[in-house]
Structures are given as C-alpha cells and as structure tokens.
Amino acid sequence: MDRIKIHAPATVANLSCGFDVLGLCLNHPYDEIEVSKILERKVTLEILESPYSNIPDNPNDNTGGVPAQLIQKDLDFGFHIKIKKGIPLCGGLGSSAATSVGVVYAINCLLDSKLSQKQMLEYALEGEKISASNPHADNIAPCLLGGLTLIRDTKSLDVINIPVENYYVALIHPHIEIKTEQARNILPKNVKLDIAIKQWGNVGALIFGLSSNNKELIKRSMEDFIVEPVRSNLIEGFYTIKNNAIKLGSIGSGISGSGPTIFAICESKIIATEILEFSNSYYKSLNIGCDVFLSKINDSGPIIV
Amino acid sequence: MDRIKIHAPATVANLSCGFDVLGLCLNHPYDEIEVSKILERKVTLEILESPYSNIPDNPNDNTGGVPAQLIQKDLDFGFHIKIKKGIPLCGGLGSSAATSVGVVYAINCLLDSKLSQKQMLEYALEGEKISASNPHADNIAPCLLGGLTLIRDTKSLDVINIPVENYYVALIHPHIEIKTEQARNILPKNVKLDIAIKQWGNVGALIFGLSSNNKELIKRSMEDFIVEPVRSNLIEGFYTIKNNAIKLGSIGSGISGSGPTIFAICESKIIATEILEFSNSYYKSLNIGCDVFLSKINDSGPIIV
Numbered sequence: 001m002d003r004i005k006i007h008a009p010a011t012v013a014n015l016s017c018g019f020d021v022l023g024l025c026l027n028h029p030y031d032e033i034e035v036s037k038i039l040e041r042k043v044t045l046e047i048l049e050s051p052y053s054n055i056p057d058n059p060n061d062n063t064g065g066v067p068a069q070l071i072q073k074d075l076d077f078g079f080h081i082k083i084k085k086g087i088p089l090c091g092g093l094g095s096s097a098a099t100s101v102g103v104v105y106a107i108n109c110l111l112d113s114k115l116s117q118k119q120m121l122e123y124a125l126e127g128e129k130i131s132a133s134n135p136h137a138d139n140i141a142p143c144l145l146g147g148l149t150l151i152r153d154t155k156s157l158d159v160i161n162i163p164v165e166n167y168y169v170a171l172i173h174p175h176i177e178i179k180t181e182q183a184r185n186i187l188p189k190n191v192k193l194d195i196a197i198k199q200w201g202n203v204g205a206l207i208f209g210l211s212s213n214n215k216e217l218i219k220r221s222m223e224d225f226i227v228e229p230v231r232s233n234l235i236e237g238f239y240t241i242k243n244n245a246i247k248l249g250s251i252g253s254g255i256s257g258s259g260p261t262i263f264a265i266c267e268s269k270i271i272a273t274e275i276l277e278f279s280n281s282y283y284k285s286l287n288i289g290c291d292v293f294l295s296k297i298n299d300s301g302p303i304i305v
Numbered sequence: 306m307d308r309i310k311i312h313a314p315a316t317v318a319n320l321s322c323g324f325d326v327l328g329l330c331l332n333h334p335y336d337e338i339e340v341s342k343i344l345e346r347k348v349t350l351e352i353l354e355s356p357y358s359n360i361p362d363n364p365n366d367n368t369g370g371v372p373a374q375l376i377q378k379d380l381d382f383g384f385h386i387k388i389k390k391g392i393p394l395c396g397g398l399g400s401s402a403a404t405s406v407g408v409v410y411a412i413n414c415l416l417d418s419k420l421s422q423k424q425m426l427e428y429a430l431e432g433e434k435i436s437a438s439n440p441h442a443d444n445i446a447p448c449l450l451g452g453l454t455l456i457r458d459t460k461s462l463d464v465i466n467i468p469v470e471n472y473y474v475a476l477i478h479p480h481i482e483i484k485t486e487q488a489r490n491i492l493p494k495n496v497k498l499d500i501a502i503k504q505w506g507n508v509g510a511l512i513f514g515l516s517s518n519n520k521e522l523i524k525r526s527m528e529d530f531i532v533e534p535v536r537s538n539l540i541e542g543f544y545t546i547k548n549n550a551i552k553l554g555s556i557g558s559g560i561s562g563s564g565p566t567i568f569a570i571c572e573s574k575i576i577a578t579e580i581l582e583f584s585n586s587y588y589k590s591l592n593i594g595c596d597v598f599l600s601k602i603n604d605s606g607p608i609i610v
Contacts, residue, residue: 200505
C-alpha cells in the first residue's frame with residue numbers, strides 16, 4: 001500500500017473530575033488525513049482548505065509533521081501528507097492530538113503495522129510537544145485507542161481502555177479564545193488534601209459508573225472541585241449551558257479539555273439535539289459565534305476511509 | 306427474636322492510594338457481639354474477657370454503646386450488649402467501626418430490619434465519633450456492606466459496592482502504638498496538583514483493576530504518593546515487610562487504615578502464609594511483638610452466628 005486516507009477523531013479530555021487522566025473518543029468532528037509514500041527521503045505537508053486550515057505547513061512546526069519526520073528517519077523513502085482539518089483549533093477537542101495521532105496511525109498502516117501501540121503513542125506525544133510545553137496523553141490516548149481511556153501514568157504511558165456504553169455526546173464550541181497554556185496557568189499549583197480526596201472519590205466512582213453503565217452514579221460523580229471552578233470563568237455562559245444540559249436530561253456535562261468547548265453526555269439523540277438547539281440560540285443571543293457537534297462515542301479510534 | 310449473636314468483621318481502609326475512600330471487608334479477625342432485648346428502657350454493656358478487652362463499658366464512651374442509645378431512644382424496651390473484642394485496638398483494622406457496626410447490625414436484626422442501610426451507616430458513624438473527631442466511613446461502610454466499598458462522598462454517605470475477587474489477605478500487626486489522631490495530624494494539609502493527579506490516576510486504575518480482576522493493573526496502581534510516604538515513618542520495618550510481600554508474590558501491600566497493621570493481598574494461601582511467616586520472624590528479630598491474621602475477603606459484612 002502506497003497511500004492511505006483516514007479520519008482522526010476529536011476527543012474530550014478530563015470528563016470533569018478526571019483531570020489529565022481521562023479521555024473519550026468521538027466520531028465527530030474529525031480531521032481527514034491522507035499519507036502517500038514518496039521516493040524522496042523527506043516529509044512534505046499540504047494543508048487542504050477547511051474552516052480550520054490555519055495551521056503550519058512546515059513539518060517542523062506541525063503536530064503531524066514532527067512524528068512523521070521522526071519515523072521517516074529510519075526509512076529509505078518519505079511521505080507526503082495532506083491534512084484537512086475538521087476539528088476546531090484551540091477548542092478543547094484534541095485538535096492537535098488528532099493530527100498527530102492521525103499521521104502516525106496512517107504511516108503505521110503504510111508500514112504494515114510495524115509500530116506497537118505504545119510506539120505510536122510515543123511518536124504522537126512528540127507531536128503534541130509542538131502545542132504544549134508539558135504534553136499529556138489524555139487526548140492522544142483516546143484518539144488512538146478509541147472509547148474511554150484512563151492514563152494511569154503519563155511517564156510510562158500506562159493507558160487503560162475502560163469499556164463504556166455508546167452514549168451520545170453533545171458538543172458546544174463557543175467562539176471564545178482560550179490558549180491551552182493560559183488554561184493551564186490559571187490552575188492552582190496546590191490543592192487541599194480534603195478536596196483532593198473528594199476528587200479521587202469522584203474519579204473512582206465515575207470510572208466504575210461508566211464501566212458498569214450506572215447512569216445515576218455517573219451523574220453524581222461527574223463533579224469537579226478543582227479545575228472547572230477556575231476554568232469556567234474563561235467561558236462565558238458555561239453554567240447556563242451546563243445547568244440546562246442537566247435539566248434537559250444529560251447524565252454529565254463539563255468543560256472539554258481546556259475548553260471552551262462544553263460537552264454533555266446523553267442517553268438519547270433527542271436530548272443531545274435539544275441541548276445543542278438551546279446552546280446555539282443562547283450564544284446567538286450573546287452575539288458569540290458557536291459551532292455545535294453531535295457525536296456518538298467512537299470505540300475504535302482512527303478510521304480508514 | 307429477643308437475642309442475637311453476630312461476628313463484626315475487621316476492615317482494611319484506604320488500600321494504599323484510595324485514602325479515605327476505599328475499604329475492604331475481612332473474615333478475620335472479628336468482634337463477637339451479642340445483643341439481648343431487656344425490659345428496662347436503657348442500654349447496658351458488658352465487655353467479655355479477651356486480649357483486647359480494654360475498652361470502656363460505659364455506653365456513653367463506647368462506639369457500640371452510643372448508637373445503641375440513639376436507637377433505643379424511640380423504643381419502649383432496652384438492650385444488653387456483650388462485646389468480645391477479637392480485633393486489636395488502634396491497629397488500623399477498623400476495631401472501633403466493627404463494634405459500632407456490629408451493635409447496630411445486631412439491633413437491626415432484633416428490630417426486624419426496620420433500619421435502612423443508610424440509617425445503619427448513619428448510626429454507626431455516630432459511634433465512630435467517639436474514637437475520631439472527624440469520623441470517616443471507610444471502615445464502617447465495608448464492615449456493614451462487605452466486599453470492597455468506595456465512599457464517593459462522606460457527607461451524603463454515597464457508598465458504592467465494587468465487585469472484587471475473593472483474594473487472600475495477609476495482615477501483620479506489629480505492636481507499635483499509633484493513635485488515629487496522630488496518624489492524621491502528620492498528613493500534609495495540601496498536596497501538589499501534579500501529585501494529586503497521579504494519585505487519582507491510581508485510584509481509578511485500582512478500582513477498574515479490582516472490579517475487572519486485572520492483577521497486573523492492581524499491582525501497578527496500588528501505589529500511594531501522599532499518605533504512605535509519611536505514615537510509613539511511624540511503622541518500623543514497614544518497607545521490609547512490604548517489599549518482601551511483593552517479592553513473595555503479593556499483588557499489593559500497604560498500610561491498613563492508619564496503621565500499624567500492614568496488609569498484603571494475595572492470590573494464594575501459600576503466598577499469604579509465607580508473608581506472615583517472614584513477618585513474624587522479622588519482628589521477632591527486632592524484639593517487637595506481632596499478631597498476624599490470614600483472611601479471605603468477606604463479601605457479606607457481619608455474620609449471624
């Protein structure tokens with residue numbers, strides 16, 4: 001095989017209480033990535049037209065270009081990569097991770113799957129370093145593995161796939177600019193032990209609730225004492241959207257990654273659609289632009305098209 | 306029924322990373338508690354001879370007497386309670402919780418189970434207040450419910466039973482005095498956010514590992530960055546016992562509750578026995594007295610005998 005086209009999915013990191021450890025893979029939105037083998041021993045990039053095409057086409061500055069170059073080093077051929085971004089940039093939907101994982105996944109297909117899952121995660125994490133000084137695996141892991149992932153330990157990339165029902169996820173992306181670094185810098189450096197205990201009680205309960213499909217438990221445990229109270233200040237209307245989502249029947253709503261996207265997990269498409277309709281009109285009334293997405297949980301990661 | 310005798314089991318709180326939220330119920334050791342209805346509208350206590358009989362027989366000062374009196378208030382009869390302590394005091398094995406839960410459970414049997422599980426937890430927690438100024442449910446919940454319990458939230462007593470394989474548990478109780486209050490006062494008031502994240506990654510992984518019986522995952526995640534590094538200083542020989550337990554094949558070892566008891570979870574009775582034999586001779590060589598117990602996980606809580 002000399003050419004492959006794949007969809008690299010968006011992801012929701014954190015899931016409220018699971019800051020830096022949990023991530024969920026989505027079907028929509030996604031980046032479309034095509035990689036072709038070329039004779040020249042180098043990596044070339046082409047960014048195709050899309051609403052989110054404002055990303056670097058120099059491989060050294062692109063989260064897909066960097067791992068591609070690292071992999072290419074040991075080969076006697078090169079790659080031409082076409083990226084059509086479908087995931088908003090700086091939206092909290094793992095856009096940079098999707099490009100990184102998507103390129104690594106596509107290249108691995110062209111190399112007859114010679115890379116292990118761990119090697120793919122390591123290469124993708126190198127790509128993430130372009131967009132964050134201290135990169136985490138909470139977007140790349142769910143993007144590559146699909147489903148719900150728990151990063152037990154970032155350093156050793158100890159990633160666990162947690163089985164989860166195929167819920168609907170409503171995603172509301174108001175056009176408010178938040179840089180990942182900014183969202184990280186406002187976090188407290190220290191937390192009170194008793195607050196940390198409440199948080200890990202919720203993390204444990206959320207993982208058990210999701211893996212055993214106990215919706216009431218998911219609802220009670222998707223509660224964040226540390227990050228949401230601070231980051232929500234950066235997202236105008238956050239609590240209006242979240243509280244309305246819960247009122248309409250969502251089993252859990254919060255900030256996706258570092259925001260500003262707000263997610264709401266739902267049992268039915270009807271509830272998710274109602275949440276998106278309300279959110280759209282709400283941000284319209286505030287004169288804030290807004291994209292919305294409706295997705296199911298993606299349990300397989302990147303998809304070959 | 307006018308009289309009942311039960312066994313109220315010991316418990317292992319925390320399970321390393323799950324400080325203040327996780328607890329495990331054991332078959333051994335246990336307190337033997339007998340409650341009889343009496344005509345007088347009061348509660349009387351009798352402490353039977355045992356190696357651990359040095360507890361108050363005034364109902365106002367006894368962790369079983371207090372909840373018994375609270376329940377008795379609304380009744381036109383009273384209770385005579387006989388307690389034979391089998392669980393070491395101040396050992397980190399939930400001794401005060403067992404007395405409290407055992408009395409409440411026995412009384413509830415005499416009242417034709419009119420109390421709900423939550424009411425029983427609430428009464429038992431009132432008993433725990435005698436032994437700790439800020440009582441937690443991480444011993445009373447597993448003692449009453451059996452198996453592995455997660456306290457998602459102490460205030461609302463949101464307790465979740467997590468299914469777990471019936472492992473063997475080796476328990477080593479060196480005769481080193483640690484007061485629960487002392488063990489609590491040496492804890493840090495604040496923790497670094499990045500350490501808290503590592504801890505809740507482990508809590509989530511441990512709960513998933515235990516509920517899905519993934520022994521390698523249990524082993525990797527039973528790691529405590531916050532409490533064990535501090536409390537281990539109070540327990541001479543802690544790391545010798547723990548490291549040897551892991552070397553002999555335990556899938557996880559740490560401090561039981563606030564110590565000094567050390568627990569080691571094992572797949573086989575042979576491994577657990579070898580751990581206990583080593584520990585016994587080790588503490589003998591240090592001239593420190595030591596009780597050891599070998600138990601399976603108790604999945605039902607108190608047992609009527």
